[in-house]
Amino acid sequence: MENTKCDCGHNNPVGTVLCEYCGKPLDESGRSDPPLEMRYEGRARRSQTRNTTLFDRVWNFFSSVKVAIWMILITLVISILGTLLPQEQSIPSNRPEIYYAQKYGVWGDLFYRFGLSNLYESPVYIALLAAIGISLVVCSLDRVVPLYHALKNQKVTKSPVFITRQRVTRTEPVSVGEKEALLDRLAENLSAKQYRIRREGDSILAEKGRFSRWGPYINHIGLILFLFGVLMRHLIPGWYLDESVFVREGETEKLPGLNYYVKNEKASMELYDPGEMPPSSENRQPVVKKYETRAVLYEKDRETGTLKEVTRGSIRVNHPLEHEDLQLFQADFNTETRAILLNVKDKKKDRVVDTIRVDLFDPKPEYKLNGGVKVNILNYFPDFVMEGNRPATKSENPNRPAFIFSVDAPGLKQPEKSWLISGANLDDINRENRYEMELKKLETVNVSGLMVRIDKSLPVIFLGGIISMIGLVMGFFWHHRRVWVRWKEGNLYIGAHTNKNWFGLRRELEQAAEKAELPLSFSLEKR
């Protein structure tokens, strides 16, 4: 490494592999067999030249592709582990500490304890992604700068050692008299193949598709932008909102964390007709064709407190409602019981006295009926459950409504207590009563579950994706090809290098050489 002065007299920086001037390999103590290592044109990189400060060492760590590959592989393996069991967000329980052990036994418990159940939001995983991001920046800078300089300052005349140690190379004896015309013909035919030609004395450098060398770096810029976009959502307040809201048909709800309100004018579900289904699926579950919410979005005036309509429209799956950055997605649909209609029956006369409608979200304490009959609600349990031997409610949602009524009528000595629990037969308890509460009908209402999203970094994220794609296409669908030709002391040296698709390069060289009346075979035997 000490001796960086080339035979041609050029002084190279420490870490250089191939002389910057003539391309001759500098460290000949190693392998002397072809082909040459052409990565980054043999230029010295920052990570190879400096190693003193802490910054240098961190830089050197992240500039290693080996380290980058390890990080990719570790992320890969950890990601696989996370898919072995469902993640927390997709389990039907909000108590993961119990759920995993119960459902999957010891392995489930371990899965939860190792943090695999919420892997992708875990600090370790995010740190890995961040490290990959840093590595993308450092690796790219460490390489693109020397590569750019090397390709920009290419010399036309290369040492015969450099040319003959390329992967594709031929040496032909050519006399002084023939060489000028031959070099002209070669240059012309390579030019016909879209190569840019540079001549210098007895040397030719033909090059094409250099821009494809920037593909990987443009791809990396795109990836960095993408990761940066994802990071910004969490760092800048107000850039990202991920909430959900359930709105019953006809009702208006406030959007969580925002000054907006949404009204559900109509929520509907449509099923496929049997005629639209394949014949073999007769006895299968019907398939949903459409979920739709007709919604109105209001903004609340901060001073007057009134709601002002800003937009309206239908929300379907794949068709969100949008207003500026705010998006509402159809995410859930269900039907819930809104009210029950009860027949109050006089068992003695065997006739229905009257019908009452009890709103399950807002029951009235007292109902006055025909014939002076009065019904009072003594107790209401929207989500009935027995706790020990006392009735209680699990939530405010009317999942299993239960009532204790008191019925008073002229002719009764004292009010009767009447029990009603949905899904239970209570004839025994209510047997002594004269008045019976008989379920007539359930009134249902459709409820839409809407996802409320704001994601201001989406443009950055998608721009990153597009740039990344451009880089990939540049790098993979085009090739950087170079041909060096040099005549020296009775010999014509031809050498060529490409970053990929050697087959195409060989074929191209063969065709150009043939047209230049220098029939050389560059190909490998093949079938």
Place this chain on the structure above:
Amino acid sequence: MIKVMEYSLLATFFFYLLSTVAFVMAVTGKGSRAGKEVHTRLWGRRGIALAIGGVALHVLFIVSRVLVGGHFTSNLFEFTAFLCFAIVSSFIILYLIYRTITLGAFVMPLGVIMLAYASVFPRDVEPLIPALQSYWLHIHVTTVALGEGALAVGFVAGLIYLIRWVGENPHSATATWLEVILAIILMVVGFVLSSFIFGAMDYQAAFQHNFEGRMVVQEYRMPAFVGPHEGVTLQADSFLGWKEPLMEAPSWMKGEEAAKKLNSVIWSVLSGLLLYGLLRGILRKRVYEILHPLVKSLHLETVDEISYRAIAIGYPIFTLGGLIFAMIWAHEAWGRFWGWDPKETWALITWLFYSAYLHLRLSRGWHGLKSSWMAVGGFVVILINLIAINLVIAGLHSYA
């Protein structure tokens, strides 16, 4: 139109099959009268003509399927059939560049297996659930399949490289591992063959058992080696006098369809081993030794380049379809562009794997042998995502 759809699929299958035969003829035949060279060229031309004809028929099938049902990539049958189309198309493109006849002798059988595997799934045209009603369905799924098709050709070329390499280094560890991989491939072939055969026989059996406190029925399409734990046979066709399950699934296999899946795995392993045993017993050679004569005239460097080229074509397309289009659609349908659904995560895993492949190749000089192993590994990851994630781990993508 339905008739056109059915016949074009059938014809596609036979064209691919005949193309396989032609390519194998091309690389094995001696051409005693006209000479080896002429023979190979002739049969190679027949092979590629049949492959192109097959692809044209496949396009006809896709068009008629769209006319009948309005879509063509919404369930496992349609997707697998399209993946087969993508594999054969990628092969044709690479053939036009490299003119490697041997590649056809390996890719076309893969196409045949894929199409046979596709037909194992229900073939009805089904209406789309709301989440799938988007033009992104076709954009996303076709680009994913086209990318995976090219990556699959990269895998086949990698496999050819290994067979070629091992032929000269028969006592290496690579030889043993290659033989293992070939045996596993035979198990996949065995699974496809047995599903295909029992599907054609319309074999049916149903077993009832207790699942999380309710009685459920598992419907088998292959004779049962294992039945559900404490299951009751409701009905079972007889296969050579065999009706009842030979044993019960262990009690810890609790999933709703666990016993049926275990039964499929047992069928694959046993039929694969049977095929393997037959090959070895009849030909008295290891499988890679049987295949080696097909590839021995190839130049290692060319095969390595074809594998890399296929992956270099497939990787950007997969990135576009499997990640970028996927994110755009996920954002429209679910309101988030990434949700760590198992299928999404495995698309990322696939992408990371090929990223590692490319970095190892371009920066660490992993060419030839190591690179070929990576190409094989990449396709295994794709297959896991295609088969295991859909059939074993349920997620948002398990539509079929």
